[in-house]
Amino acid sequence: MKAVRVPKEEAETVRKRLLSLGVFDPSRKIIQNGELIELPITNTTEYDMIEQDRPIMRNAKVTLLQLLANVLSRDELGKLPHGWQILGDIIIVNIPTPLQKRKYEIGRALLELHPRCKTALMMKGVTGRYREPDVETIAGDDTHTIHKENGCLFKLDASKIMFSKGNLDERTRLSKFGQGIVVDMFAGIGYFSIPMAVHSNPKKVIAIEVNPLAYNYLCENIALNGVEGIVQPIQGDCLSMTPVGVADRVIMGSFEAFHYLKQGINALKSGGTLHYHETTPEKLVFERPIGRVVESAEKLDRSAKIIGLNKIKKYSPGVWHVVVDAQVF
Ligand SMILES: C[S@@+](CC[C@H](N)C(=O)[O-])C[C@H]1O[C@@H](n2cnc3c(N)ncnc32)[C@H](O)[C@@H]1O
Numbered sequence: 571m572k573a574v575r576v577p578k579e580e581a582e583t584v585r586k587r588l589l590s591l592g593v594f595d596p597s598r599k600i601i602q603n604g605e606l607i608e609l610p611i612t613n614t615t616e617y618d619m620i621e622q623d624r625p626i627m628r629n630a631k632v633t634l635l636q637l638l639a640n641v642l643s644r645d646e647l648g649k650l651p652h653g654w655q656i657l658g659d660i661i662i663v664n665i666p667t668p669l670q671k672r673k674y675e676i677g678r679a680l681l682e683l684h685p686r687c688k689t690a691l692m693m694k695g696v697t698g699r700y701r702e703p704d705v706e707t708i709a710g711d712d713t714h715t716i717h718k719e720n721g722c723l724f725k726l727d728a729s730k731i732m733f734s735k736g737n738l739d740e741r742t743r744l745s746k747f748g749q750g751i752v753v754d755m756f757a758g759i760g761y762f763s764i765p766m767a768v769h770s771n772p773k774k775v776i777a778i779e780v781n782p783l784a785y786n787y788l789c790e791n792i793a794l795n796g797v798e799g800i801v802q803p804i805q806g807d808c809l810s811m812t813p814v815g816v817a818d819r820v821i822m823g824s825f826e827a828f829h830y831l832k833q834g835i836n837a838l839k840s841g842g843t844l845h846y847h848e849t850t851p852e853k854l855v856f857e858r859p860i861g862r863v864v865e866s867a868e869k870l871d872r873s874a875k876i877i878g879l880n881k882i883k884k885y886s887p888g889v890w891h892v893v894v895d896a897q898v899f
Pocket residue numbers: 699700701732733734737741755756757758759761762778779780781784806807808809823824826
């Protein structure tokens with residue numbers, strides 16, 4: 571079995587290079603032989619190659635708990651997270667407060683568990699108007715990545731841009747709805763616009779994003795996915811940048827969408843479809859979001875017929891992230 575043998579001090583740089591070339595073999599362990607390190611590979615590279623005398627296979631069933639069994643106390647082991655998000659080659663993990671003093675050990679163990687990943691981030695929350703993640707790097711350093719989902723590529727800096735794993739089903743559902751002209755009012759890096767353009771046949775997707783960093787990634791992702799002729803990015807606030815009377819479909823994928831319902835509804839042609847997102851207290855699901863859509867339409871001398879109701883995910887205790895689909899006349 572093939573490997574690259576390098577001095578210890580060069581091992582991390584070479585490991586990252588092999589990862590970026592896509593030839594690092596995660597099924598075998600990295601072996602230290604004195605001052606030399608053997609990095610398992612699946613294919614030839616610019617580095618000299620050796621045949622390993624004694625390759626060590628990685629046990630696919632190793633768990634985070636097993637990796638940390640001799641490092642953490644029994645009490646700490648009981649608090650370990652059971653899941654985490656993998657965005658491209660970045661791991662994002664929530665660590666309970668009492669365990670955060672062990673964050674670096676947990677970060678290193680997570681990288682060992684997922685050898686194709688280069689960095690682990692501890693998630694502390696999502697803040698502000700741009701929905702920026704508040705994260706701390708706990709292993710590795712580079713936070714730039716390309717995440718692949720539903721046949722689309724999303725380039726982003728995971729320390730500055732969020733990517734909600736809980737919205738995957740909604741992103742997949744909407745990817746099939748790209749007909750006519752679509753306005754994506756809170757486009758981010760193209761979460762909805764790119765899959766629609768890739769998988770359906772929209773005439774145009776107008777993607778509006780206010781955060782300059784997210785907008786730059788949106789532009790890069792449009793090119794990366796080859797949908798330049800379809801997705802038209804607009805940098806700015808959808809309060810003033812949303813076009814009027816042009817859309818067959820409007821996506822309002824923000825928890826602030828309520829404040830922009832006038833713009834969303836005005837963007838629609840008669841008979842067009844609105845996808846309105848909201849975080850709603852359990853007791854008001856779906857009464858409040860339906861009420862808001864219907865009343866907003868009436869105020870604009872339009873009418874809304876509710877055609878779909880979906881719970882996307884539990885947002886916080888007692889609060890749901892929901893989406894209401896409405897046909898607006
Ligand atoms: C992070 S996304 C929501 C998550 C996304 N739907 C998903 O599937 O993961 C919301 C985006 O709306 C942008 N945004 C917030 N207010 C805006 C506004 N008034 N106009 C345009 N974009 C806005 C934020 O910068 C952010 O990029």
